[in-house]
Amino acid sequence: MINFKIKNIPIRKKGVLAPMQEYTHLPFRLLCKDYDVGLCYTEMVNINHIIQYKEDLSKLDLLASTEKESPVSLQLFGDLSLKKTITAAHLIDNYKYFDIIDFNLGCPSLKIINSKSGSYNLKQLDKVYPIIKEIVSTSKKPITVKVRLGFKEDILEDMINNFEKIGVSAIAVHGRLAKENYSVPSKISRVEEIKKITSLPIIYNGDVNETNLGHVNKFSGIMVGREALGNPFIFKQIDYFSKNNVLLEKDYSDEALLSFLEYVKEYPISFSKLKVSLIPFFKGKQGSARIRELLSKSKNLKEILNILK
Numbered sequence: 001m002i003n004f005k006i007k008n009i010p011i012r013k014k015g016v017l018a019p020m021q022e023y024t025h026l027p028f029r030l031l032c033k034d035y036d037v038g039l040c041y042t043e044m045v046n047i048n049h050i051i052q053y054k055e056d057l058s059k060l061d062l063l064a065s066t067e068k069e070s071p072v073s074l075q076l077f078g079d080l081s082l083k084k085t086i087t088a089a090h091l092i093d094n095y096k097y098f099d100i101i102d103f104n105l106g107c108p109s110l111k112i113i114n115s116k117s118g119s120y121n122l123k124q125l126d127k128v129y130p131i132i133k134e135i136v137s138t139s140k141k142p143i144t145v146k147v148r149l150g151f152k153e154d155i156l157e158d159m160i161n162n163f164e165k166i167g168v169s170a171i172a173v174h175g176r177l178a179k180e181n182y183s184v185p186s187k188i189s190r191v192e193e194i195k196k197i198t199s200l201p202i203i204y205n206g207d208v209n210e211t212n213l214g215h216v217n218k219f220s221g222i223m224v225g226r227e228a229l230g231n232p233f234i235f236k237q238i239d240y241f242s243k244n245n246v247l248l249e250k251d252y253s254d255e256a257l258l259s260f261l262e263y264v265k266e267y268p269i270s271f272s273k274l275k276v277s278l279i280p281f282f283k284g285k286q287g288s289a290r291i292r293e294l295l296s297k298s299k300n301l302k303e304i305l306n307i308l309k
């Protein structure tokens with residue numbers, strides 16, 4: 001069954017894995033796929049790095065992928081200067097992996113904003129629209145954007161109208177302004193309102209967990225970030241809830257962790273990424289503080305496997 005389409009790419013389940021730096025690497029994306037995710041985003045990849053590796057993109061770790069994880073969206077970020085952005089997008093357009101190219105227009109970190117990237121672009125959309133328009137018209141792969149409601153002010157309607165006009169294929173909206181941190185609740189009602197003005201697939205993002213799935217069927221996709229860390233089961237819940245309006249029984253098994261470790265053996269990631277990615281699997285479990293401490297001190301995979309035993 002097809003849930004929605006991003007241009008020609010069928011998305012078969014509602015749940016979408018949010019891009020998360022350090023966390024949404026290939027082994028974790030494959031794990032989420034086993035748990036009924038419909039679409040995964042990679043972590044954001046710097047446009048400059050794509051260009052730096054243009055002779056052989058497969059040497060760039062962040063571009064590790066495999067056909068079996070499809071559909072997956074590669075997220076780009078950078079200062080979006082015209083030539084570089086178009087070059088990077090075309091390199092990915094011709095790369096053997098990744099079905100969709102997404103632009104990060106929402107990252108609020110100071111370091112990213114200072115480099116005129118991420119949500120800084122929400123302050124210079126008049127410069128951004130023509131660049132993305134050019135990429136849309138010359139790429140085979142669908143082009144999408146991930147935005148917040150605005151930078152300091154909510155400009156969502158205007159943004160959606162413009163992105164629809166220039167031909168992007170879907171928009172993921174995180175229901176906060178760039179200046180708002182996680183202590184401010186994400187405004188799902190604002191994102192719901194814009195459904196009335198656009199026929200584009202809208203992927204809602206912000207604070208989703210299994211206690212608030214009542215809105216799942218109001219959007220084409222439901223993007224989950226923090227709640228999915230160590231808990232890919234949330235995607236099974238989203239799929240099941242969207243069809244049956246009730247939740248599945250909780251999964252208390254260690255199956256996800258064990259499968260994750262199998263994927264890491266098959267598709268190795270850096271040791272630091274492995275350590276941070278493992279910690280959330282223990283959230284709320286007995287002894288989690290001790291495990292976190294041991295994991296942070298561990299020096300190699302063998303030590304990690306001993307701790308987990």
Ligand SMILES: Cc1cc2nc3c(=O)[nH]c(=O)nc-3n(C[C@H](O)[C@H](O)[C@H](O)COP(=O)(O)O)c2cc1C
Nearest residue numbers: 018019020021043044104174206207208224225226
């Ligand atoms: C550790 C971490 C890393 C993130 N990295 C990215 C990123 O690379 N690109 C991006 O667009 N958003 C990034 N985000 C934001 C998430 O994609 C998402 O928009 C945000 O966490 C809200 O969703 P949530 O409430 O489900 O976590 C990151 C968030 C976290 C917690």
